[in-house]
Amino acid sequence: MGAQEQTYRHLKCDEHRPKCSRCEKRELECIRGVNIRFRHELNPRNLQADILDVPADVPPQVPPQIYIENPQWPLRDLEQAKLMRHYIDNIAPFLDLCDLKRHFALVVPHRAASCPPLLNAIFAASARHLSRVAGAEAWIADNYHSECLTSLIPLLNDSAALKDENLLAAMIILRQHEEFESPHSGTGAQSHLLGTHIFMGAQERSAVSGGLRRAAFWVGLRMELFFAFLNSRSIHPSLELCNVDRSLDPADDCKWANRMVAHCAEALRYCFGDGEHSVGKYMDLVQYCSDWMAYKPPSFTPIYYKVPADDELFPEIWMNGQVAGTGMLHYRLTKILLTAHSPKIPRLGPGQRAALHEADEEIKNDVLTICGIAQSNECPPYFVKACMAITLAGDKFTVRREQEALLRVMQRGSELAWPTMTTVRDLKKAWGWQEESLD
Incomplete structure (x- = not known):
């Protein structure tokens, strides 16, 4: 053994x-x-049951402290070193998508050398990704995942720990681990990592100060959008977004892209939340989308665009960098949301069918554009957004050739470690494919 x-x-x-x-x-x-202890021992039984579930096979024990005196760097275990390298090369790029300083690739690994929860989070996400793309043993990821949760669970009652940016980063990386596990389906259940909201809520107002905290906050918000889209729900109420710059003043590419990420969150609140649902609020959201697009930096304009030929489905769109692509993809996802929830579509009457058809065509165009951006740039995170768009609106495509093209995009997402099997089966059923075609 x-x-x-x-x-x-x-x-x-x-x-x-x-x-x-x-x-x-x-x-x-x-x-x-x-054999080390927390700086503050806590009673995890005080935690809300719907925030974090303690794994059944992890016994009560004295949890490790947040930091150790002797950093574990360089790593002495070859397998752990391989996991770290895989994280830097394959997972950090997902997280650093709108961060030119690449905090998750360049800062987090060295912080992890003296922060065991952060180190275990890295190993867990890396091992989970390898289990999906290279057939590595899944129990390795489960091991590191459980070790990390054992460290983090008691800290959810510690106000000082909740403001630690390294622990926020650990929670964000664990959330990435969950994305590798969760099916791309709105019916998929989230697991116990909703504790991310607690860390994000505690640090949101100070995230404007920059550094790893700000980088982690934006990654966490993008992940929150991911789960909100796939489960047709609003973003978590603990996220206020009160300090987010949503003006249309000139800004660098990262800030401009993040403005649309935040606007996408507001659109989710409108569509699925308990707040205002007036026509005026809807028109404000639509107008911001239009203005954001009109005033976007020149770098957000594709450097090449080609209309699909007769035998093609997706346009060819070359983006000028991952930041611009991320902003444009969130713009299209937001448009899909707002179009599908338009209060201007008649509920009854002769104009309803025409209005629904027009909305469906607009949504389909946005889905095709998102898939075109993903296929034209071969940026793995883009395929995640493409899978999200197909999950949301793939059922609106009725032509077999179009459906097969969408499935090829989903297959590419699966090759990049994103679980798509559930969505593919749901779509085939929605399209009326025969039983033998479902697998």
């Missing part, structure tokens, strides 16, 4: 010393974690 499997099974340690009962029974070396 390898050392990694011993460590994994040791999660059920009963804390008997010098050797726990499980290890003694199996004649294994009893390998324990570092």
Whole structure:
């Protein structure tokens, strides 16, 4: 039995010393974690049940502290070093999408050397990604994931810890781990990582100061949009977005893209939230989209555009960098939302069918544009947005050739580690494909 499997099974340690009962029974070396404590011991039973679920196989124990005195750098374990490299090369680019300083690739790994929860979050997300793209053992990710949660759960009652930007980054990376697990379907259930909202809510107002905290906040908001879209819900009420610059003043590309990310969140609130649903509010949201597009920086204009030929479905759109592409994709996703929830569509009468048809055609055009951006730029995060768009509105495509093209985009998303099987099956059923075509 390898050392990694011993460590994994040791999660059920009963804390008997010098050797726990499980290890003694199996004649294994009893390998324990570092015997260190929190700066503040807390009672995790005070947590709200709907925020974070403690894994059933993790026993009550003295959790590790947030930081250690001797940084674990350089890493001495080859497998952990490979996980770190995979994180830097393949996961950090998802997180640094609108961050020219690349905090998650350049800052987070070194912070993790002295912050065990952050280090375990990196290992968990990296191992989960490898399990999907390279067939690595899933239990490795589960091991690091459980270790990280064991550290973070008690901290949700610690006001000082909630303002620690490294722990916010750890929660964000764990949320990335969840994205690799969750099916691309609005019916998919989220798991226990809603504790991210607590960390984001505690640090939102100070995120304007910049650095890793601001970078993590924007990544967290994009992830929140991901789950809100796929589950047809509003963003979490703990996110105020009160300090977000949503003006149309000239700004750098990152700020301009983030303005549309924040506007997308406001559109989700309008469509699925409990707030104002007036026609005036709707028109304000639509007008902001139009103004954002009209005043966008020149760098947001594609450097190449080609209308699809007769035998093609998607336009070819070359974007000038990932930041511009991210902004334009969120613009299109927001348009899909607002078009689908337009209060101007008659509920009854002779004009309803024509209005619904016009709305469907506009939505389909936005879906095709999103897929065109994804296919033309080969930026993996773009395919996530394409899968989101297809999940939302793929059922509106009635021609078999179009449906097959959308499935090829979903297949590309699956190759990049995004679970799409549930959505693909749901779409095929919605399209009326025969049973033998569902798999």
